Amino acid sequence: MRAFTQHQGIVAPMDRSNVDTDMIIPKQFLKSIKRTGFGPNLFDELRYLDEGQPDQDCSKRPINPDFVLNQERYKNASVLLARRNFGCGSSREHAPWALDDFGFRVVIAPSFADIFYNNCFKNGLLPIVLDEVIVGRLFKESEANVGYQLTVDLTAQTVITPSGESFSFEVDDFRRHCLLNGLDDIGVTLEDAGAISAYEDARRKTAPWLFNAGN
Amino acid sequence: MAGKTLYDKLWDDHLVKQRDDGSALIYIDRQLLHEVTSPQAFEGLRLANRKPWRIDANVATPDHNVPTTDRARGIDGIVDPVSRTQVETLDNNCDEFGILEFKIKDQRQGIVHVIGPEQGVTLPGMSVVCGDSHTSTHGAFGCLAHGIGTSEVEHVLATQCLVQKKMKNMLVKVNGKLGKGVTGKDVVLAIIGKIGTAGGTGYAIEFGGDAIQSLSMEGRMTICNMAIEGGARVGMVGVDDTTIEYVKGRPFSPKGETWDKAVEYWRTLHSDSDAVFDKVVELDGSAIKPQVSWGTSPEMVTGVDGSVPDPVKENDPIKREGIERALKYMGLQPNQKITDIKLDRVFIGSCTNSRIEDLREAAAVVKGRKVASSLKQAMVVPGSGLVKAQAEQEGLDKIFIEAGLEWRDPGCSMCLAMNADKLGQGEHCASTSNRNFEGRQGFGGRTHLVSPAMAAAAAIKGHFIDVRELMN
Numbered sequence: 001m002r003a004f005t006q007h008q009g010i011v012a013p014m015d016r017s018n019v020d021t022d023m024i025i026p027k028q029f030l031k032s033i034k035r036t037g038f039g040p041n042l043f044d045e046l047r048y049l050d051e052g053q054p055d056q057d058c059s060k061r062p063i064n065p066d067f068v069l070n071q072e073r074y075k076n077a078s079v080l081l082a083r084r085n086f087g088c089g090s091s092r093e094h095a096p097w098a099l100d101d102f103g104f105r106v107v108i109a110p111s112f113a114d115i116f117y118n119n120c121f122k123n124g125l126l127p128i129v130l131d132e133v134i135v136g137r138l139f140k141e142s143e144a145n146v147g148y149q150l151t152v153d154l155t156a157q158t159v160i161t162p163s164g165e166s167f168s169f170e171v172d173d174f175r176r177h178c179l180l181n182g183l184d185d186i187g188v189t190l191e192d193a194g195a196i197s198a199y200e201d202a203r204r205k206t207a208p209w210l211f212n213a214g215n
Numbered sequence: 216m217a218g219k220t221l222y223d224k225l226w227d228d229h230l231v232k233q234r235d236d237g238s239a240l241i242y243i244d245r246q247l248l249h250e251v252t253s254p255q256a257f258e259g260l261r262l263a264n265r266k267p268w269r270i271d272a273n274v275a276t277p278d279h280n281v282p283t284t285d286r287a288r289g290i291d292g293i294v295d296p297v298s299r300t301q302v303e304t305l306d307n308n309c310d311e312f313g314i315l316e317f318k319i320k321d322q323r324q325g326i327v328h329v330i331g332p333e334q335g336v337t338l339p340g341m342s343v344v345c346g347d348s349h350t351s352t353h354g355a356f357g358c359l360a361h362g363i364g365t366s367e368v369e370h371v372l373a374t375q376c377l378v379q380k381k382m383k384n385m386l387v388k389v390n391g392k393l394g395k396g397v398t399g400k401d402v403v404l405a406i407i408g409k410i411g412t413a414g415g416t417g418y419a420i421e422f423g424g425d426a427i428q429s430l431s432m433e434g435r436m437t438i439c440n441m442a443i444e445g446g447a448r449v450g451m452v453g454v455d456d457t458t459i460e461y462v463k464g465r466p467f468s469p470k471g472e473t474w475d476k477a478v479e480y481w482r483t484l485h486s487d488s489d490a491v492f493d494k495v496v497e498l499d500g501s502a503i504k505p506q507v508s509w510g511t512s513p514e515m516v517t518g519v520d521g522s523v524p525d526p527v528k529e530n531d532p533i534k535r536e537g538i539e540r541a542l543k544y545m546g547l548q549p550n551q552k553i554t555d556i557k558l559d560r561v562f563i564g565s566c567t568n569s570r571i572e573d574l575r576e577a578a579a580v581v582k583g584r585k586v587a588s589s590l591k592q593a594m595v596v597p598g599s600g601l602v603k604a605q606a607e608q609e610g611l612d613k614i615f616i617e618a619g620l621e622w623r624d625p626g627c628s629m630c631l632a633m634n635a636d637k638l639g640q641g642e643h644c645a646s647t648s649n650r651n652f653e654g655r656q657g658f659g660g661r662t663h664l665v666s667p668a669m670a671a672a673a674a675i676k677g678h679f680i681d682v683r684e685l686m687n
Contacts, residue, residue: 016540017533018412018512022652027633031280031297033254033304035365051658054297083533085413088446088512089652090631091348092252093364114416114448115348115362122366172380173236186263189374192232192240196268196376199231199242209338209469209477210244211271 002124003182007105008151009078011142012068019082020089021116025098029054038094039101043069069102073146081138082109087116087127096123106152108159110135121175124182126152128159128169154180218487220384221453222419225359225484229342231376240376241359244341247327248275248314248368250305251633252346256369257308267312268375274336275309275316277302278326279633283596283623289320298634325599325625328352328440328566332432333599335465339454339481344371349566349649351442354451355435356458357484359419361448382449383493385418386486389426391501396683398576399434400568400647400666402426402498403441404506404516410496412514415447418494421486422452426500432461433572440567441649444513453485507553507679508651508664510541515651517553519669519681525549544653545661546641554679556663559642561586561593561620561674562656563667565630568647569598571605573667578611580671580685586619587677594621594636596628620674632657645673 029041031054040058045051047069049062063070069077080099086109087095096119099107105125110132120127130138141161142148151160154176159167178185189196204211219227231240253275260267267273280298290306293299302319309316317323323330328349331337341360343353348362361377371377387406406422407414420442427435435452442450452458459478462468469477504518515538517524523542526549529535542549547556563569563577574597586593595615597603603625606612612622629636630648638644638660647670651662665673672682 017537020512020650020652022631022650022655026654026658027631030251030633031295031301033258033301035255045654045658085416085446088412089348089443089650091346091350091362091364093255093346093366096364111413111416113413113446115364115443119364119366122364172238174234174238174378174380177236184263185378186265186370186373189240189370189376189378192376193374195232196240196242196374200269200375203242207340207477207480209473210341 001122001182001184004105004124004126004154004179006151006153006155007078008149009105010074010076011079011081011138011148011150012074012077013081013139013142014068015083015139017083018085018088021087021092021095022089024087024095025092026052028052030092030094035097036101038098039103042098042102043067076103078103079106079108079150079152080104081135081142082107084110084132086112088113091115093119093122096120096125100125108135108138121179124179126154126179128152130159130167130169134167217491218489220486220490220492221357221421221451221484222359222384222449225340225342226381228340229359238378238380241342241379243344243371243375243377244272245336245343246273246368246371247331247343247345248273248305249279249327249347250277250301251279252365253308253368254301254304255365256372259369260372265373267372270313272375273314273372275305275314276324276327276330277305277319279627279631281319281626282634283626283628283636286319286624294635322600322604325602326566326569326627329570329598329602332356332436333465333601335462335468338462338468339458340484344377348443349440351448351450352436352440352566354439354442354449355432356462357451357454357481359449362443382419383417385415385420385447385494385496386492387420387422388424388495388497389422389500390424390497391426391499392429393426393500393503396505396668396686397503398666398668399430399437401503401506402500403438404508404513404664405498405503407441407445407513408506408516409498410445412444412512413446415442415445418447419449419451420445420447422450424500427452428455431572432457433570436570437567441513444649454481505666505669505682507669509545509547509553510538511544511651511653512541513649513651513664515541516664519553519679521553523547523549523551523553556643557589557678558645558673559591560638560644561590561670562629562644562646562648563594563670564596564598564628565648566598566627567649568667569596569602571602573647574602574606574611577667577671578614580668580682581618581620581675582614584618584675586674589677590674592621593619593674594623594629596623597625599625629656631655645670645679
């Protein structure tokens with residue numbers, strides 16, 4: 001996995017709450033058996049005026065000029081600013097894959113849905129929870145200033161505004177450790193293979209019915 | 216010391232290792248696989264040259280992409296080549312690794328959350344995962360069931376464990392007796408309407424109280440299925456006689472002495488009377504009416520006798536904007552009566568409501584009646600090949616067909632419209648599925664979440680109606 005230590009980038013403010021994973025990447029694009037290539041279809045139904053199809057040349061499609069990512073000033077954004085409960089709905093990891101493929105490295109919101117939040121960390125994408133009042137301020141600042149950028153430092157766990165104001169955020173130690181070092185967490189878990197086998201052997205004796213199905 | 220909650224017990228029983236940093240390794244007894252969220256996980260295993268840790272912990276079936284007609288042709292019946300590739304990829308991966316799969320032509324094929332319990336591959340007390348957020352369904356059996364992403368599917372394949380941090384405990388207690396015509400679906404929609412779509416974020420929810428305990432396993436599965444729509448990754452109901460009765464005699468359920476031993480353990484799978492929850496929410500079950508969602512989030516729901524809200528009356532600016540946006544998308548007016556919403560299509564199916572009891576409830580409403588001529592389509596999609604066979608044995612298929620509903624083959628179908636079954640732009644659908652998000656059932660489609668009985672009643676009238684008016 002790609003490591004994440006520090007990132008500075010343009011902020012795109014997406015002013016709506018409860019952005020669900022169907023909205024982030026609609027179902028017709030879930031038919032792919034790859035992890036990449038979802039970027040052109042990120043927020044497909046909001047970004048384009050027509051119905052998108054897999055393997056389509058999106059450069060020829062009619063654009064919704066009102067959608068934030070279609071505005072010239074946000075085209076190179078890498079920090080997504082969002083409202084509460086971002087990423088609710090399905091467990092599809094295609095949602096963080098699409099955000100990543102578009103070029104986002106950070107999503108900032110007052111709250112996230114659990115599965116989406118977890119999926120981000122597996123893909124080098126950092127979801128940051130900040131207080132709703134602070135998020136509200138960042139919305140105002142980013143909308144008022146073209147080229148507005150934020151600096152995110154995972155080591156220090158801070159978000160820094162252009163004026164030098166710093167906001168700290170929380171992140172689990174394990175997730176932070178994996179992200180900072182770009183660790184493959186399967187490899188980390190397999191370091192405990194002995195403990196897993198020991199647990200399994202004990203369970204086979206006490207709960208044999210758990211091991212008699214499936215094949 | 217306070218007693219343990221059901222979640223505490225399940226957590227403790229599956230804890231392989233508690234790490235110093237607060238994370239833990241949780242052992243996974245059962246992984247269910249389907250075609251949409253598994254291909255990249257298998258590919259990841261291959262790229263890292265890893266093997267599955269325990270083959271027999273996995274069971275697979277294709278469900279999201281499968282057509283609901285012309286199934287005799289098997290994979291060749293999938294018209295969309297991209298969908299077909301995904302189903303073929305699942306078959307190839309299962310064949311390569313030796314994983315048990317109920318393939319498209321197998322009568323045991325069906326929606327993954329229907330077939331797990333149906334086959335007894337979901338057993339009480341198990342930890343169950345699947346790359347699908349509605350895995351919470353299996354919590355109805357006193358399981359610790361999580362929806363996971365594809366990276367975690369790969370992680371479980373490779374290690375049989377999930378890295379987790381313990382969640383908080385929430386009890387949702389539904390007291391009293393449910394009224395006639397009020398089902399598990401109405402209960403869970405009412406719960407989500409109360410706690411909100413993020414109300415359960417960070418919690419494992421246990422559903423309890425007289426109203427929950429009086430429900431069948433089908434009703435409990437419907438409720439746990441939609442825990443995720445209330446923000447909770449995990450939903451559960453404690454084990455009781457109803458649970459054990461359902462599990463008994465299933466193909467993969469234990470037998471003989473092992474069965475007795477298992478039952479003895481399963482009987483302990485409920486919260487202790489002195490268990491402490493971080494949060495308790497109570498509802499009066501007798502006050503719950505048949506529910507209808509009017510908006511684009513499952514929390515946007517009201518009783519069938521209610522009206523579409525007026526955003527002017529909402530004080531929270533973010534919520535007000537959400538209501539305005541939803542009404543625009545849904546093509547509804549503030550204060551419009553729910554019973555005045557006209558429908559274009561009706562969908563009875565999905566992992567929420569496609570089990571035999573759901574079909575019986577819908578059939579009871581349409582029996583001897585005809586679907587409104589104003590509807591473009593009304594379809595019934597059973598949850599599995601075995602549910603379909605059971606329904607046909609009971610003659611439910613004939614009741615549906617005579618009333619003018621289409622009787623289809625099993626799969627996820629129009630719940631998320633990955634196959635050919637979808638809504639047209641601007642069409643209103645009474646749907647027994649779980650999500651009313653924008654575009655969920657088709658580009659520009661407008662979903663109203665309801666129970667099977669309410670969907671059936673809407674099919675007869677062409678608009679929403681209190682199903683109790685059609686019941687004797």
